[in-house]
Amino acid sequence: MKTSAIPTHPLPLTAEQAEAMEQRHIKKHHIAIMLLHWFNAMVWGLELMTGLALVSSPHFRVVPMWFLELVEGLFGPRSNLLRAHLTVGMVWIVVFLAYGLFGGKTYLTKEVLQKEIALDRDDFQWLRIRVLGILGRSKEPLPPQGIYNAGQKLFALMVYAMLPIIMLTGLIMAFHLFGTAAVGWAVLIHFVTVGVVVCGLIVHVYMGAVFPEEKPAFFSMITGTVNELFAYSHHFKWWREVKLEDEIWLHQRRSSEDAVPPARGGSDPGQNTVG
Amino acid sequence: MKRTITRRGFMGSVGVASVAGLTGMARPLKAQAHPTGWRGTRRVKKIATICEMCFWRCGVLASVADGKVLRVEGNPDHPMTQGRLCARGNAGTGLLYDRDRLKWPLMRVGKRGEGVFKRVSWDEALDFLANKLKNLKQEHGPESVAFFPHGVSASFFHTLMKAYGTPNSAEPAFAQCRGPREVGYALTFGKGLGSPEPVDLEEAKLVVLIGSHLGENVFTSQITAFAKGLARGAKLVVVDPRFSTAAEKADWWLPIRPGTDLALLLAWIHVLIAEGLYDQDYIRKYAEGFAELAAHVETFTPEWAEEITQLPAAQIRDTARAMGQAKPAVVVHPGRHVTWYGDDTQRSRAMAILTALLGSYGRKGGIFLSTSIPRGGFEVPDFPESERGRADGAGTKFPLGSKDLGITNGLVDATVSSQPYPIKAWIVYGQNVLQSIPQPERTLKAIESLDLLVVVDVMPVDQVLYADLVLPEATYLERYDAPTIAETAKEPFIAVRFPACDPMYESKPGWWIAKQLAARLGLEAFFPWASPEEHLAGITEPMELNLAELRTRGAHKFPGRPYLEDRVAAGEPLFETENGKIHLYSKKLKELGFDPLPRYTPVEDPPKGFFRLIYGRAPVHSFARTENNEMLHGLMPENEVWLAAQAAQALGLKDGEKVVLENADGTKSLPIRLKVTEGIRSDCAYVVHGFGQRSRLLTRAGGKGASDTDLMSRVKVDPLMGGTGMRVNFVRPLALANQN
């Protein structure tokens, strides 16, 4: 094959094509990433609940009293509340450190980060159209996206920026590092950074769990795969990458030995060409 | 021939010490040694014992768990202190766990003053010392060894030194402290006052403090009585050039020109007699020499005194009248550290005379009487008589110098001059001679001339650096000491120091060290008891005590006979003079060639630009021995120098600035912070004693603040008893910036 039959930009699909693609699945997430995601979700749930309940001063409290009483009812005395918050927080930090330490070479490379958080021109375009689209103000087609769409990237970017701050301020408070004034500021910064992430989380949860178009993305965090149609329509750049990789892999395979290539992602290279 | 050791032999120094500062022991809190969170589950045992953070000997309870003393607090069962305890007492564990403690016997390997030692075993140390002492005795006679003790545990060493044959023992308690008072009151009433001072502050209607700064000077039970008296409405006269804590409470504050107290006392006596305000019945019945006194003071009018003291005559008259009205319930506090101007015995005499005129001696609200308690002893040989006699001049050059307590400066002089005979060795026990004795440069000169300097102490105080041999004593919480028998308390009592824990490191109790040395010197016969228990049983034998109960409660009290009527009822003599009378006029002084009635001798004014150096105490420190205690160091890490606002302004000095004090002989102090205040006369400067220690082995206290002793290059020696008047030095503050 001299030139690839894989399209360079999304083309309209026929109903049959779409149906066929919907049946085929592409692997999107490693099991470790999925576990990490749900572990993280759990941590956030617990830490938000205990953390919000810990802030009980009338000056700073952000949740209603009934919530405080509810959480205290769940955890017992306030000392348990703090202990739980610190324990979960420490586990969280340890897991993330382990992730950085053992998975760093795989997941924290420049290429991966570029895919995950670097926004390009298409991404900005996407963001604009997406927001307007949701509000029913735009019918423009969304620009093609990589493995993560601009919204996901933006969220990841924010999380990457906020996590170290949240963790560090948490550690400062837990171990009274750098003196009393530092702890005082840490409380404030912890609160603000968590607030920022919570805003992101609201969007993230909505887009992931409620917004119909992104439902396959939500399930991908459970199954690890998305159907090819979703990949094609929402993450075209990534779809193309996968297809190109497959093609190269297949080509090498064919030229080296005469063997039947195993199906990948439930697809067959011959079926790659659409349109 | 055998005889019984008297109380003095064992008790040695009941109540010793003073502002002059005897050092000896300091101690703090080692954070890690003081286990945290102990108040939970561990079994805590409380051991009743006696405090030694100062010399007052309050009753304390030590909380002990796993062999560690966790807390020292007041013992509610103690008859004198009833559970109350000052800051120092509360900081007792700070001494026990002081990281700087002397931990094992040390022998000097470096030069004197370098503080370089090698660690040796107790056997090596004691053999070395015993051999040295034997050789010294042979070559120079036993008198060539001088002993400088302080503290109760030194009583065993007292016995040892007497048995060894040297009469040369001297505590600063006499010549730098309360000596003039003891002599002055003994000349008047037949007996010195002793310690604790028998002042009936709680019953007094009027209290007169002359230079006494109760409150800054804290002895727990005395403060309790003082405060109780004030709350009951006692009036207070405070004579002090400085606005002290006591002055704040005073009804009359008399900021007297320093050194003129005797003129004030004479004027008061004048008013009492001239206006007939003295206790005429009392004087007629009990005193002799009134006519001579009346004639003597005739010209000493308040107006005469105003010229000298710079106090308004009206104020002098008012205060005298107040005394006359409140008599006999007037405490003219005899003071404690009273070696000020060299005329101190005569000033104490004037105070005793004033007390007598007010009818206060032996009366409720005045000075109460001591009650003797029977005590046991041991069959021991006679102490050898010294052929050459004392070297310090007590009883000879200074006819009224104490042969029990000795004259420290007399021993220093004898060492420097080799007169009347050479002194070759010093054993310094529980005091810091460079802080307690004035003219430290002279003391150092004496030390440098010695063949042997032995220091027995808990802490590496200044002279440890010069010692040939250092013996680490156990702290008061780790040792048994000879029982305290307090006869000068209103209700006399016996209290015992029982060890609360084992000695740390290789430190040893004083009794053990003395006994070990005695064995090596062939003097075992003077220590005919095998254990502290046996010793205690011997001493308390005639008291018919339940020793188990004494151990639990820490003390036992006896009924007291504090007032004259009690003595009348008991058929005891009222006054201990030869003829049973109060001696207003002292024939004895006359015979010795001194003024039989006190007379004011003019004091010199400070040279231009200089201030008279006066000094005192802080409530959180004892002498120079608690400054290294972590907790007390935290409360007061350094001293400051008080200077009148007007004087400071003229010198361009500001409050809080660091200055160096320079005395009229050019000696300079370490840097000290300046306190600019209205609360002091503009002709004097005031510092708290005990700071500016030079020993770098004291990691907290070393080099902090300024030492008043360092600036005492001059003294005025009291010709009667040899005490060193120490308020005769003049200093000027120099801005630190100009010093570099």
Add this chain to the structure above:
Amino acid sequence: MTRYAMVTDLRKCVACQACTASCNAEWEVPAGLSRTQIRKTPIKGTFPKLVAGTLVAQCAHCDDAPCVPACPSAATSKDAKGIVQVNRDVCIGCGFCVEACPYEARFINPVIKKVDKCDFCSPRLERGQLPACVTTCPANAKFFGDLDDRNSEVFRMVFSEGASRRDTPEIAVGPNVYYLGKREQVDLVMASYPPRPPKLPVAGVLWERAAKPLVIGAVAMTFLGQAAAFFQQLRIGEKEHED
């Protein structure tokens, strides 16, 4: 009801700091810090007409203690007997209460890294003992008791003898530490050591005034935005999205 109070008789107090030392030893307060302090006023007046006094400072267990709301996590609270307690298991040592206290009675204990202050020796009270500063006081100048008990010493001192407390018309938070003494001395002490206005540290102020409304606002806006989107989604139906 019990309302504990401490009265210091300044006529008796000699400023000897036994209270401080006893407290430090009892509660293992690190050297140089203290739960109760003696402060001597500057000497006022012109020589020789002078006046000076002593303040015996400690937590005043105020009726309306500003430290209680200042604590973000409710580690500080007032108990049934009127004692302001610190729950060390909840305290993170942020220091907000230290600044909120009008009497400078709180500090961060550098060993445990949590706030430390007088609790009227609560554990001793439970054992039937008086506070350590009271039992040790050589001058017997400190009196502790229940203001709701009409027969108590402190009731008499406060309500008959007119003991003073450190408050001003502006800052009256109901301190329960009182002082008796000569009028001019008590006046000087009160004037020399007025309560300072309760305040929060800058971080706390920013938190209350800026961060809290901003975060609440941002979260609310995001939520509302998403809610709007959700309704939009419901309106146009899922079908359209599925194309």
